[in-house]
Amino acid sequence: GAVVSQHPSWVICKSGTSVKIECRSLDFQATTMFWYRQFPKQSLMLMATSNEGSKATYEQGVEKDKFLINHASLTLSTLTVTSAHPEDSSFYICSARDRTVRETQYFGPGTRLLVL
């Protein structure tokens, strides 16, 4: 089956620093990738849709200047949390859409971010 990787799986950083998370589709091309955030015991929350070669589309309430998304190739999207604060601590999960399999989304393993 389709595999999506994320790196790093865990990151701890000081308040005010920036953190970059990578999402890669390993065995298929993904023109569209998605970034989600999930707080403990809560539902997935879509943050933004990342399209290869164009600007990301952000959901209402998500600050585009704080969460920078770059989809530089058909297999790689990155999310940079700029000037991270403790309230940004969360589980960040990417997914990639495989258009050859009826719009199916495959999820990466997630990145747990802790901002001190």
Added chain:
Amino acid sequence: QKEVEQNSGPLSVPEGAIASLNCTYSDRGSQSFFWYRQYSGKSPELIMSIYSNGDKEDGRFTAQLNKASQYVSLLIRDSQPSDSATYLCAVASSASKIIFGSGTRLSIRP
């Protein structure tokens, strides 16, 4: 009305019984339907997809789709403790956007 609705649970089912998870959706133009399983602290994992009315079976899992009633369900036969997780229903809308339900927590009691 939410676009994809699920009962949040928890749904408690004895080991060996059938667990039945339900989902309704609002967009009549939806064409693709998915069930994901999410263990606590992990990311969602695709377990079933269904595109046409009727039943689709894969091992102990059966997905059922009724487009007229805008209803999709997942049956898990011979439930095991390892099936305890949150199950997310996802629907690809007519705009090719996938909408997730908030999930149903399933607990299989030994």
